[in-house]
Amino acid sequence: MAATSTSSGRCQGVPRLLLLSLGLALLLPPTPTSCIDFEQILGQIFSKVATQVFQKGELELLDHICSYTTKPHFYSWKMYYRCSIWCPGWTPIVGQASGHRRAMTARIEATKDFVKKAVASGLVTEEEADPWL
Template identity: 40%
Template sequence: MRTATLVSVVVVSLLVAPLVPQSNAQIWEAIAGAVTNKVISLWDHGEVELMEHYCNYIVTPMIRRWQLYYRGRMWCPGWTTIRAEATTRSRSGVIGDTTRDFVRKAFQAGIITEQEARAWLNS
C-alpha cells in the first residue's frame, strides 16, 4: 500500500468526522483507530542473526492485481554487500524466503560453504 493511499484515507476521515453526529463520533474514532493500527502493522523491520552475523530486514506491503503481497529485503552490514529480496503473499513467510535468497547469493559469491548453505536451505 502506498503512502498516498494511507494519506488519502486519513484526509477523508478527517473531512467526514465533523459531519458525523456527536454520538456516532466515538464509534468513528474507534473504527479509525483500529484501521490505522491494522495498516501500520503491515510494515515491519528488525534484526536477525545469520551465521553469527547480524542482518537487518525490512518488510513492506504492496498491492499487485488487487491482492496484498509482502516484499522483504535483507542486508548484513559489516559482513557483505549482498542484498536479498523476496516477495510472497505470506507476511510470516517473507522473512524466511528473503533469508533463503541471501544464503543462495552468499554461496554463489563464495562467502559461505556448500555445507553451510545446505544447512540453512534445508531447515
C-alpha cells in the first residue's frame, strides 16, 4: 500500500497573503533613515572604557593622603593591571604591583608593597602597618 500525501505543494498553515507581503517587502528598497554618527558613538564607548580601565585617585594610607594610578597592559591576548601608589610630601617610596587580572587586586597589592617598604625603611612600625598587610 503506497503512502498518499494530502499536500499539493502549498505551504500549509501559512497564509498566502503573509508570504506575498514578505516577498514584496524584501524587493522594495530600504527607506532612508537618519545618519548614524559613528564618531560620536565610538567616542562615547572609548570614554566609558577609559574611565573604567584607567583609574587615578587618592586614598588615606597610614594617616597620609596618597595617590594611585591603575593602568591596563596586555600579555598573551589577556588584559592585566599594574598599579602604583605614592605619598607626595611624605616619602619617595612607591608601591607597585603588576600582572593582576583585576584593577582592585592590583591596587591592594601595590598598597601592601608600599606598606612593606615603609616598614623596611623605618617610617612606620609593624603594628601600624599590620591592618594594611
